[in-house]
Amino acid sequence: MTETQRLLGDYVKHGSEEAFRELVAHYLDLVNSSAMRLVGDDMHLAEDVAQIVFMDLARIAKTFSGEVMLGGWLHRHTCFVAAKTMRGERRRQSRERQIVEMNVLHDHTEANLARLAPILDEAIDQLEAEDRTAILLRFFERLDFRSVAAALGSTETAAQKRVSRALEKLHLLLKHRGLTLSVAALGTALVAPAVSAAPGELAVRISTAALASAATGGGTAFTLLKMMSLTKIQLGIGVIIAAGAATTLVIQHQSHLQLEEKNQALRRQIAQLQNEQEMHRPRLAKPPRQIAARPTVSAADLQTTKLTDRFSKSREPIKLTREQVEAYLKINGRNAATLLTAFRACDDPALLQEAMDKFPNDPRVDLAAIFKPGSSPEEQRQWLNAFERSAPNNSLANYLSALNDFQSGQTDQAVQELSAASGKSQFQNYAQESTQSDVEAYLAAGFSMADAKVFGPAINPQTPINSALRQLGLEMVGLATGYQQSGDPTSAQTTFQMTVNLGQLLDSPDAPTAVSKLEGMIIERTAFNAMDSASPFGEAGQTVQDQIDQLAQQRTALMELGNQFGSVQSMMTDQDWVNYRDREWAFGQTAAQQWAISKYGQQ
Numbered sequence: 304m305t306e307t308q309r310l311l312g313d314y315v316k317h318g319s320e321e322a323f324r325e326l327v328a329h330y331l332d333l334v335n336s337s338a339m340r341l342v343g344d345d346m347h348l349a350e351d352v353a354q355i356v357f358m359d360l361a362r363i364a365k366t367f368s369g370e371v372m373l374g375g376w377l378h379r380h381t382c383f384v385a386a387k388t389m390r391g392e393r394r395r396q397s398r399e400r401q402i403v404e405m406n407v408l409h410d411h412t413e414a415n416l417a418r419l420a421p422i423l424d425e426a427i428d429q430l431e432a433e434d435r436t437a438i439l440l441r442f443f444e445r446l447d448f449r450s451v452a453a454a455l456g457s458t459e460t461a462a463q464k465r466v467s468r469a470l471e472k473l474h475l476l477l478k479h480r481g482l483t484l485s486v487a488a489l490g491t492a493l494v495a496p497a498v499s500a501a502p503g504e505l506a507v508r509i510s511t512a513a514l515a516s517a518a519t520g521g522g523t524a525f526t527l528l529k530m531m532s533l534t535k536i537q538l539g540i541g542v543i544i545a546a547g548a549a550t551t552l553v554i555q556h557q558s559h560l561q562l563e564e565k566n567q568a569l570r571r572q573i574a575q576l577q578n579e580q581e582m583h584r585p586r587l588a589k590p591p592r593q594i595a596a597r598p599t600v601s602a603a604d605l606q607t608t609k610l611t612d613r614f615s616k617s618r619e620p621i622k623l624t625r626e627q628v629e630a631y632l633k634i635n636g637r638n639a640a641t642l643l644t645a646f647r648a649c650d651d652p653a654l655l656q657e658a659m660d661k662f663p664n665d666p667r668v669d670l671a672a673i674f675k676p677g678s679s680p681e682e683q684r685q686w687l688n689a690f691e692r693s694a695p696n697n698s699l700a701n702y703l704s705a706l707n708d709f710q711s712g713q714t715d716q717a718v719q720e721l722s723a724a725s726g727k728s729q730f731q732n733y734a735q736e737s738t739q740s741d742v743e744a745y746l747a748a749g750f751s752m753a754d755a756k757v758f759g760p761a762i763n764p765q766t767p768i769n770s771a772l773r774q775l776g777l778e779m780v781g782l783a784t785g786y787q788q789s790g791d792p793t794s795a796q797t798t799f800q801m802t803v804n805l806g807q808l809l810d811s812p813d814a815p816t817a818v819s820k821l822e823g824m825i826i827e828r829t830a831f832n833a834m835d836s837a838s839p840f841g842e843a844g845q846t847v848q849d850q851i852d853q854l855a856q857q858r859t860a861l862m863e864l865g866n867q868f869g870s871v872q873s874m875m876t877d878q879d880w881v882n883y884r885d886r887e888w889a890f891g892q893t894a895a896q897q898w899a900i901s902k903y904g905q906q
Contacts, residue, residue, distance in 0.1 A: 440455070639662035
């Protein structure tokens with residue numbers, strides 16, 4: 304057991320504030336340095352990110368296993384919090400776009416390597432856990448190979464090999480993103496900016512705030528707003544507002560429980576709305592439509608024609624055979640990520656079942672299991688509970704549980720799940736993090752890079768998840784309508800706001816696909832249609848009708864963009880298809896389509 308694991312155990316078991324403060328002091332430089340790089344060297348914003356990271360640690364430390372590599376978790380969570388914070392300002396996407404397009408990486412000067420620091424953090428976050436841990440121990444925690452070996456429970460020679468392999472994999476990740484950095488230069492880039500000293504007294508401030516937050520027993524963003532003196536986040540994170548609204552909703556709902564007669568009337572109204580929706584309600588574990596089996600095509604079959612011609616004839620992802628995915632598994636091993644990749648590539652349910660049997664505590668497996676065709680309601684509930692345990696910070700787990708509660712008539716529990724979801728800043732469906740492994744499966748089957756990126760499952764529209772969230776939006780609107788009819792406009796308005804927030808999670812500026820954005824718009828429009836069109840909603844004196852009109856304009860613009868992209872597809876080269884997919888995964892489908900239209904629309 305390492306010293307940091309001992310300190311973490313002391314905090315978890317005995318609530319030792321001294322142990323927690325030592326953990327903060329030990330890891331603060333790592334967290335703050337990573338945050339500084341990811342937020343563009345904004346010192347105040349980096350401190351805010353670090354404070355949130357350690358608050359989350361104080362709150363959920365009891366869920367960690369005794370063997371957790373805390374440095375790896377902290378770095379990954381810092382990447383998540385920083386990315387969430389920066390999303391509105393789009394700095395990360397702009398920074399990566401500039402680096403990819405200018406191709407300056409043959410110049411390994413200190414200034415250029417410093418510009419790569421944020422990209423390195425994001426690439427490290429995409430590595431498998433063992434590789435990420437090796438990189439962080441060696442370069443971020445600055446341990447020698449003997450100490451790395453002790454932390455990993457291996458020999459010094461094995462630790463050296465593990466770090467070397469991790470560097471190679473990081474090198475390949477960067478290469479696939481167009482960053483041609485040698486392994487030697489990569490090691491230099493990691494050493495130079497990895498960790499710098501955090502400002503004095505920051506550890507004390509963060510420890511105090513985190514321990515105070517944990518002591519309240521609350522994990523909502525509303526609590527964070529009360530506890531923290533944030534510089535920029537409190538002005539920009541809409542989740543905080545939603546969490547405050549959710550708190551109001553819970554209080555109001557509890558008031559209804561005390562007034563039995565009024566509560567019973569509300570239950571009857573909600574039940575009536577649910578009965579009216581029953582005929583067209585999709586079940587949580589099933590997609591809204593059955594997708595016909597797709598043909599399996601060999602790599603050789605794809606080499607005889609131009610990629611754009613092949614793409615026009617095969618709009619759906621091409622599936623691999625079981626033999627092809629077994630070859631991929633033989634190379635990469637049978638872990639949670641690779642088994643799910645193999646399942647997506649060939650649709651063999653036995654592969655999903657193997658992942659469920661071997662890795663029941665992996666959130667990616669739990670989420671896939673929820674939507675396994677043919678699951679019973681009891682099995683769905685079992686995997687929903689597992690998902691909430693394995694991903695305690697992921698609001699998607701609460702949203703899906705809320706839908707299940709609505710459908711089983713447990714409205715009170717659904718309200719509690721919605722409140723919990725609104726207090727979490729993370730919303731993760733794991734689609735984009737699976738992109739690289741999906742491509743690797745097709746490369747292992749002999750496909751070219753262009754074919755692997757275009758024809759593989761890669762960017763998954765997440766149809767079952769989006770459909771479930773759309774149904775949840777209907778349930779939430781039904782709940783809000785029930786509040787209205789029972790004479791509680793405050794709870795009604797709060798629920799409508801939460802429904803709009805749910806839609807905006809899908810309809811975000813950097814949503815991976817147009818399908819996701821359209822699903823989000825449907826949820827938002829459903830909420831607005833149930834509200835008084837003349838009532839105020841939003842900033843600058845906007846009304847509900849203004850919001851409806853704005854959504855209509857956004858939908859029209861999105862459809863027009865899709866049509867324009869369709870008109871230039873036939874002109875795209877194989878390399879530009881690769882570039883298009885890279886932009887799609889990094890910045891979202893809308894930005895990728897705009898790039899293609901800009902390039903080919905001028906010819």
